[in-house]
Amino acid sequence: MLIGALQAFYGPAIPALREEFGLSPSVAGLGLSAHFVGGVAGVLLFDRLYGRTGNRRILAASYLLMAVGSAGFAVAPNWPLALAAALVAGFGFGGIDYGLNQLFAAGFGHRSAAMLNVLNAHFGIGAILGPVLIGVAGAEHYPVVFGVFALANLPLLLCLRGVRDHPPGLPRPSGSSEPSPSSPHTVATKVSTPAARALRSVLAVFVTLYVLHVGIEAGVGGWEPTHLETVGHGAGVAATATSVYWLMMTVGRFLVAPIALRFSAQAIVTVSCTGMTVCLLLAAVPALAPFAYAGVGLFIAPIFPTGLPWLQRAAPHARRAGAVVIAASMTGGVAAGPALGKVIEWSGVRAVPLLLAAASAVCLAATLWLTRATHPKPAR
Numbered sequence: 001m002l003i004g005a006l007q008a009f010y011g012p013a014i015p016a017l018r019e020e021f022g023l024s025p026s027v028a029g030l031g032l033s034a035h036f037v038g039g040v041a042g043v044l045l046f047d048r049l050y051g052r053t054g055n056r057r058i059l060a061a062s063y064l065l066m067a068v069g070s071a072g073f074a075v076a077p078n079w080p081l082a083l084a085a086a087l088v089a090g091f092g093f094g095g096i097d098y099g100l101n102q103l104f105a106a107g108f109g110h111r112s113a114a115m116l117n118v119l120n121a122h123f124g125i126g127a128i129l130g131p132v133l134i135g136v137a138g139a140e141h142y143p144v145v146f147g148v149f150a151l152a153n154l155p156l157l158l159c160l161r162g163v164r165d166h167p168p169g170l171p172r173p174s175g176s177s178e179p180s181p182s183s184p185h186t187v188a189t190k191v192s193t194p195a196a197r198a199l200r201s202v203l204a205v206f207v208t209l210y211v212l213h214v215g216i217e218a219g220v221g222g223w224e225p226t227h228l229e230t231v232g233h234g235a236g237v238a239a240t241a242t243s244v245y246w247l248m249m250t251v252g253r254f255l256v257a258p259i260a261l262r263f264s265a266q267a268i269v270t271v272s273c274t275g276m277t278v279c280l281l282l283a284a285v286p287a288l289a290p291f292a293y294a295g296v297g298l299f300i301a302p303i304f305p306t307g308l309p310w311l312q313r314a315a316p317h318a319r320r321a322g323a324v325v326i327a328a329s330m331t332g333g334v335a336a337g338p339a340l341g342k343v344i345e346w347s348g349v350r351a352v353p354l355l356l357a358a359a360s361a362v363c364l365a366a367t368l369w370l371t372r373a374t375h376p377k378p379a380r
Helices: 002-021 030-075 079-107 109-137 139-159 184-191 193-230 235-259 265-282 289-300 303-314 321-347 349-374
Strands: none
Touching (some): 002 030, 002 139, 030 079, 030 139, 079 303, 079 321, 109 139, 109 235, 193 303, 193 349, 235 289, 321 349
């Protein structure tokens, strides 16, 4: 909930940031960009440190970095220092995003998909509450909100005793030693070149799925209000429909949690991508658009958390796979705005749902390919 709220704080604080530091809209938006850049770096950095430090220290360092960065953003006397503080908070954000998702993917066995949906649903609750907190306090009081947020991170340091440093039953990574000649990692990468190529293909398609679906998520959130107003809906309807879209993402994850105990991750992600594509096509119909976007939120919700345990099972010995996929998902969120904006310059705003539907169709194709590629081969 805390990392969801932090990500959502920056946007509502932009008016006050512009007034305090004399910023243009685009420069004020760099706060969230710095946060995401730090997030990507945090995921990759803490994954590198994992073998030497273990899960407890990764999470503890992440909580502290997020607290220090948030406090720094609250008291920064100028914009460059505020951006540096957002970068530091982003480092912590990335470490927590990586650490918790990996722990839930590895630690709950067959219940991992369900528990990851619950975990990410609480991220959504935080993202909904973040703007509410800024609104209640007033944008001009954003330093107080960021300061209180920094303090709220500290009690989490007391909750780490029950976290294992390494998942039981899996090989423990080592910071300095090489894998043994008989280890599965060695066999996959050195002995069986076709197997190594197949693993790289699977990882590449997972990355494609995550980059595109997070890009769609950010694209709908960013462009839905503009598209709805362009096709004739009022500003109030557009704003409400966008809020409902984010709400449906949170609701969808809670709804899928019990379903994930009965159906495979492959089936859930396939249905999600299919429903997302259909809803985006329906969003091109002006009268249906507000309802169709709500459907997009519902169907896109399970993809991120349900895909991680699927990846864990498909590549159990590719330890960095989760870090690469999570970092790629953040990159998709950062790149979605400028990339979609560039395409819209020549296609027009009315084409937004069709452009996103095309990306969603690629997600569906990637999911079908992964289902075939990761399906266990029958013994001969």
